Amino acid sequence: MHSSAVFLIEFGAIILGLGLLGRFAGRFQFSPIPLYLLAGLAFGEGGLLPLGTSEEFVAIGAEIGVILLLLMLGLEYTATDLVSNLKTQYPAGLVDAALNALPGAAMALLLGWGPVAAVVLAGVTWISSSGVIAKVLGDLGRLGNRETPVILSILVLEDLSMAVYLPIITALLAGAGLAAGSATLAIALGVAGLVLVIAVRYGRHISRFVSSDDPEKLLLVVLGLTLLVAGVAQQLQVSAAVGAFLVGIALSGEVAEGAHGLLSPLRDLFAAVFFVFFGLHTDPASIPPVLLPALALAVVTAGTKIATGYWAAKRAGISSKGRWRAGGTLVARGEFSIVIAGLAVTSGIEPRLGPLATAYVLILVIVGPLTARYTEPVAALLAGRRSARPSDPEPEPDATQTRDLVPSPDAPAEK
Template sequence: MHSASVFIELGAIILVLGLLGRIAGRYGLSPIPLYLLGGLAFGHGGLLPLAASEEFVATGAEIGVVLLLLMLGLEYTAADLVTNLKAQYPAGAVDFALNALPGAGMALLLGWGPVAAVVLAGVTWISSSGVIAKVLGDLGRLGNRETPVILSILVLEDLSMALYLPILTALLAGAGLLAGSITLAVALVTAGAVLFVALRYGRLISRFVSHDDPEKLLLVVLGLTLLVAGIAQQLQVSAAVGAFLVGIALSGEAAEGAHSLLSPLRDLFAAVFFVFFGLNTTPSSIPPVLLPAAALAVVTVFTKIGTGYWAARRAGIGSGGRWRAGGALVARGEFSIVIAGLAVTAGIEPDLGPLATAYVLLLVIIGPLTARWTQPAAEWFARRRAGTGPAPVGPVAAPLTGSAPGAQSADGLELPAPSSASAAN
């Protein structure tokens, strides 16, 4: 009878997720906020609380995080990562300063302490590469000159997770200065070793993993990822970082084949993860933190726009492209929830999960709007200020050039490589 209840509950969850995804796709929205709302409805204090399948959903959520980071690692080669670090690290530093500090400041202002400040800094810092990639595709901007700048910032944020997550894991575990330093040292050595091996022997590793039979390729890659993730977690490095490093080590046909095979699994378990986060958030706990979440959202909308504008200006892009780059970076999503989920599991601050949920819900909805309207709004204000009268506000400039082959996003959208042939704006 217990197994029957588990099947019924899991079937209901997956069916509802599918329907919510269809609704989001019909209106051109990210399904993440609907998944979170679905979790709130099924969670404690919701409309239909679950009981029998809660343990399975929790395990599925952990697998979802591992697959999210694995797929992200598959998007980039070690050489790509090193090149991006050398060229765009000033933009990454500005991104961190403008967007992590407001989250840390809000946590300290609320009296949550330094550990919660580190957590909330990560929540407000990291943009959603999945949502942003989808928006760029929907708006037809994959060939615009500012798109590589956006991608570089996202890559730097993703790379920073390899350092941030081990530090956060040590802090959440209550490790002292010595233990935390050892954990960070292990993470740095591990990441450096993986990058070195990937640069020198990536083709050999990929050749060993690669196989013409999709079934065997899937089993080897998935098994290797879960094994490395488990070992990383035992070493207090974070299972997510281990999965990310496995993705970086694979390249060529092995990475392409693994990406196509694992994408459906990633989508399923990632959706389960968002539902699980909602399950662990009581709906009645959100209204008390809605005001600070909204204030934090407003501040970080402007700081992300400023980040993109500065980075695009540094790359020599015209005014319109600068505003489009800034507006595109606003959305937060999967990794903000991953970071907050680690803190919720550790029981750091009871209001942190609800605040992060409200914050992500707000920005995952606002993000596509800022991507579409930041440039027209900036031009309208500029015309008003110059006294030439309001300009007609259109949805967005058309793409300036066709998309070029490049890396794929977490959502499987192909993103372009930098192109000197793109127009200035």
């Protein structure tokens, strides 16, 4: 009875604290993810007040949080959207992977962590935060901008790549050999391909089967189906998160919209618990030794994300201002970087990888909204300074407008 009371007190305090942190973040219009991570650091190993009886329940809640994050992500897209994005935007996806995954892999190898940690850290630096970026686009009123479809296409390709990437690192972290790893990947790709085909051809029938006018029944069926598929996927060593993602893709239309509205509060609750859980298993004393590599990696990969967005927007025919806005918006990392690092922390391959990932995400989840807002104005300011350098023949602000005009000697200069 005493332990039950302590559990309720601890878990209630966690939920209340998360709610207050979320309200604080909302008041100042920034993502609450860094505050959730800091809360986990404060109450975890080496923190101010380590938790006791509630930690096991928090671990289960964290696993459900990852599953719901990927389910909700799958609900955002239809199989047709994914196939269309693969056909039209795959060059941008390849550039994104090359520019942003390689710095993480290189950093892990330079630190002497080995090839498996290099593959994991590559994923941490590669995947942008869909949640943070979607919120930033809404806050800045850019959902209707011409560059926004380019940003969303890159995010879709990153999310779809998770269906291939997660089984790879799951096999690597489990220590599977080449044959077992190849079999796991083949199963994952086969299942993903089969689900996409079924979703394209029979998605309406699946949605009709799941559909219900009663919100309670719809919630129970969708949530139960997702947990069931996620468990089967994990049993096959494919990844529970990938299973949840594929369930989301298979559902469409009114069912997807209804499930999205019902599951959003649950997703937010358990996702917050997941970030706290990750912080709980990171010793705050382990962060200062990796802070410098994390900062260097953040600077490099912020630049590579800006370059990715700029190139993709230029390829789509977007103006210079839109290119800079696209690049700056993609900088934020968040939930999926922590998901990937969490898998590595659980396997215990490299004790410093978790602290480095925590510091890295903390930096970029704070910097990301700032680069989204200010990259384009700063680029315009620097371009203006270059055009107005002393060597220019006409340094006036309107010189660029009249440079190609040749007025008569007695005519006034055009404005």
